[in-house]
Amino acid sequence: MPNPDQGGAAALSAAPTRREIHEARLRRRSGAIAAGSTLLVIGAIVLFVPMAPGWEAVRRSFFNAEVFRKTFPGLLEAFLVDVAIFLWCAPAIALLGLVIALCRDVRAPALFPLRLFGALYTDVFRGLPVVLVVYLIGFGVPGLGLPRPWNSPYIWGSLALILVYAAYVAEVIRSGIDSIHVSQRSAAASLGLSEADTMRYVVLPQAIRNVAPANMNLFIALQKDVALLSFIGPVEIFRQAGVYKSLLANFTPYVGAALIFLAITIPATRYADYLLHRQRRRQS
Amino acid sequence: MAKLVLQGVRKRFGQNLVLDGIDLTVSQGEMVCLIGASGSGKSTLLRCINLLEPIDDGTIHLDGVDISEPGYDPQAVRTRIGIVFQSFNLFPHMTAAQNVMLAPRRVLGRRPEEMAGPVEALFDRFGLKHRMGHYPDQLSGGQQQRVAIIRALAMSPEIMLFDEITSALDPELVGEVLDVLRQLRAEGMTMVLATHEMGFARELADTVCFLDGGRILERAPPGTLFTQPREERTRAFLSRLL
Ligand SMILES: Nc1ncnc2c1ncn2[C@@H]1O[C@H](COP(=O)(O)OP(=O)(O)OP(=O)(O)O)[C@@H](O)[C@H]1O
Ligand SMILES: [Mg+2]
Numbered sequence: 001m002p003n004p005d006q007g008g009a010a011a012l013s014a015a016p017t018r019r020e021i022h023e024a025r026l027r028r029r030s031g032a033i034a035a036g037s038t039l040l041v042i043g044a045i046v047l048f049v050p051m052a053p054g055w056e057a058v059r060r061s062f063f064n065a066e067v068f069r070k071t072f073p074g075l076l077e078a079f080l081v082d083v084a085i086f087l088w089c090a091p092a093i094a095l096l097g098l099v100i101a102l103c104r105d106v107r108a109p110a111l112f113p114l115r116l117f118g119a120l121y122t123d124v125f126r127g128l129p130v131v132l133v134v135y136l137i138g139f140g141v142p143g144l145g146l147p148r149p150w151n152s153p154y155i156w157g158s159l160a161l162i163l164v165y166a167a168y169v170a171e172v173i174r175s176g177i178d179s180i181h182v183s184q185r186s187a188a189a190s191l192g193l194s195e196a197d198t199m200r201y202v203v204l205p206q207a208i209r210n211v212a213p214a215n216m217n218l219f220i221a222l223q224k225d226v227a228l229l230s231f232i233g234p235v236e237i238f239r240q241a242g243v244y245k246s247l248l249a250n251f252t253p254y255v256g257a258a259l260i261f262l263a264i265t266i267p268a269t270r271y272a273d274y275l276l277h278r279q280r281r282r283q284s
Numbered sequence: 285m286a287k288l289v290l291q292g293v294r295k296r297f298g299q300n301l302v303l304d305g306i307d308l309t310v311s312q313g314e315m316v317c318l319i320g321a322s323g324s325g326k327s328t329l330l331r332c333i334n335l336l337e338p339i340d341d342g343t344i345h346l347d348g349v350d351i352s353e354p355g356y357d358p359q360a361v362r363t364r365i366g367i368v369f370q371s372f373n374l375f376p377h378m379t380a381a382q383n384v385m386l387a388p389r390r391v392l393g394r395r396p397e398e399m400a401g402p403v404e405a406l407f408d409r410f411g412l413k414h415r416m417g418h419y420p421d422q423l424s425g426g427q428q429q430r431v432a433i434i435r436a437l438a439m440s441p442e443i444m445l446f447d448e449i450t451s452a453l454d455p456e457l458v459g460e461v462l463d464v465l466r467q468l469r470a471e472g473m474t475m476v477l478a479t480h481e482m483g484f485a486r487e488l489a490d491t492v493c494f495l496d497g498g499r500i501l502e503r504a505p506p507g508t509l510f511t512q513p514r515e516e517r518t519r520a521f522l523s524r525l526l
Contacts, residue, residue, distance in 0.1 A: 183369065183371060183373045184375065186369075187373035187374075189336060189358075189362065190334060190336060190366070190436075191362065191363075191387035191439060192360075192363040192391040193359075193390055193391060194359065194391075201386055201390065202386075205377050206377050
C-alpha cells in the first residue's frame with residue numbers, strides 16, 4: 001500500500017544521513033569509472049580504425065560529407081512515404097489484430113470455426129518471412145490484371161504488412177487477455193454481466209493496457225519493415241537511397257537513411273522500455 | 285417463508301467430490317453462517333448458489349423456482365443473488381464509483397444520471413462518499429472490500445453471499461467490514477456467509493452450519509452449536525479454534 005506520508009518524511013530531513021553520504025560517494029565513483037572506460041573505448045576506435053588499410057576507401061564511399069549534404073533532403077522527403085504507409089497501416093493492423101485475438105477467445109461451440117480461423121491465421125502469417133508475403137501479395141495480386149488504381153503496389157504492399165503484423169498484434173493481445181486473472185471474469189459474471197460485456201468492459205481494457213509496451217515494439221518493427229515495400233515498387237527511403245547510390249556511385253545515402261530510421265526508432269524504443277519499466281514497478 | 289432451498293446438492297471437480305449432498309433452507313431475512321475447515325467446500329457451495337459453478341446433482345430453488353435446471357439463465361439469477369469474495373476482485377482500471385455503476389448500467393439498463401443519486405447514497409451509507417473517485421489501488425483493503433459490497437448491493441439483490449470477506453484483511457480493518465454486515469443484518473437482508481470469525485457468527489447468525497467433507501454435519505442456532513455441539517467432529521473443530 002503506497003504510504004503518502006513517506007515522501008513528506010524524506011523531504012523533512014534536510015541533512016543527509018551517513019548512509020546517504022556513503023551511497024552518494026559510491027555512485028560518484030562508479031560514474032567516474034563508467035565514463036573513463038567509455039572514453040578509452042571511443043579513443044581506441046578513433047585512433048585505430050583509420051589505421052586499417054581499407055579505411056580511406058570506406059570513408060570515401062560511406063562517409064562522404066559532400067554526397068551526404070546533397071542527398072539528405074531527398075532522403076528525408078522519401079521518408080515521408082514510409083511514414084504515410086505506416087500511418088495508414090497502423091490503425092488497420094490494430095483493428096484486425098484485435099478482431100483476430102477476439103476470434104481466438106470465443107467459447108461458444110457454434111463459433112468454433114472462428115476460433116479455428118484465428119489460430120490458422122496467426123500460425124500462417126507468423127510462420128512466413130515478411131518479405132515473402134510482400135512479394136506474394138505485392139506481385140501476385142496486381143498480376144491478376146486489375147484496372148488502374150487497384151493494381152497499385154502501395155495498396156497490395158500495405159495489405160501484406162497489415163496481414164502479417166495483425167497476426168503478431170493478435171498474439172500479443174491474446175497473451176494480454178490470458179494474463180487477466182479468472183477472478184476478474186468471475187466477479188463480472190457474478191454481477192450478471194454477459195460474456196461480451198465482461199470482455200469489453202473488464203478484460204480488454206486491462207489486457208490492452210498490460211501489453212501496450214509489447215505492441216509498441218511491434219509498431220517500431222513495422223516502421224522499419226515498411227522499407228520492404230521498396231522491393232515491389234514504391235519509392236520510399238530505402239529505394240531512394242538506392243537510386244542515389246547508382247547515380248553517385250557512393251554508399252553514403254544508405255548511411256543517411258540509417259540515421260533517419262534511428263532518429264525515429266531509438267526514441268520510440270526507449271519510450272516503450274520506459275513504459276514497460278513503469279508498468280513492472282507498478283505491478284510489484 | 286423459504287427463500288432459498290438446496291436439496292441433495294452434489295458437486296465434483298474431476299474425481300474430487302467437493303459437495304456431497306447438501307440440504308439447506310434459508311428463510312427470508314435469515315442470516316446463515318457456514319463454518320468448517322479449509323477445503324470443506326464453503327466457497328464451492330456459495331459459488332454454486334449463484335450458478336458460478338454448475339452442480340452435478342440435486343436442486344436449488346429460489347422463491348420456489350428451480351434455478352439449477354440445466355438451461356436456466358444464470359444471468360437472471362446473479363442479478364438477484366449478490367456475492368462478495370475474499371479477494372475483493374474490484375476492477376482495477378475503474379474508480380470505485382465506476383466499479384459500482386457498471387453492472388446496473390449494462391445489465392439493468394440504468395442511465396448514469398438516474399443512478400448518480402442512489403449510488404452516492406449507498407457510498408454515503410457505508411462511509412465512503414469521499415472515496416468514490418478513487419481507484420482500487422488507492423484504497424485500503426477494508427475500503428476496497430466495502431466498495432465490493434456496495435458494488436453487489438447496487439444490483440438490489442434479494443440474497444447476499446459473502447465468502448470469508450475479512451480473511452484477506454489486516455486485523456485492524458476487519459471491524460469496519462463487519463460493521464457493514466451488521467448494518468445489512470439490521471436492514472433484514474437475507475445472507476449466507478462463509479466465515480472464520482466465530483465471534484461474529486455467534487453474535488449475529490440465526491443459524492450456523494458446520495461443513496465437513498462436503499456435507500453439512502451439524503446445523504443449529506449459534507447458542508447451541510458453539511456451546512453444546514452434537515457431533516464429535518464439530519467439537520474438535522471448535523476446540524482447535526479456541
Ligand atoms: N475450480 C476448482 N477446480 C478443482 N478443484 C477445486 C476447485 N475449486 C475448489 N476445488 C476443491 O474443492 C475443495 C473445496 O474447496 P473450497 O474452496 O470450496 O473450500 P473452502 O471450504 O472454501 O476452503 P477455505 O476455507 O480454504 O476457503 C478443495 O479440495 C479444493 O481443492
Ligand atoms: Mg473458501
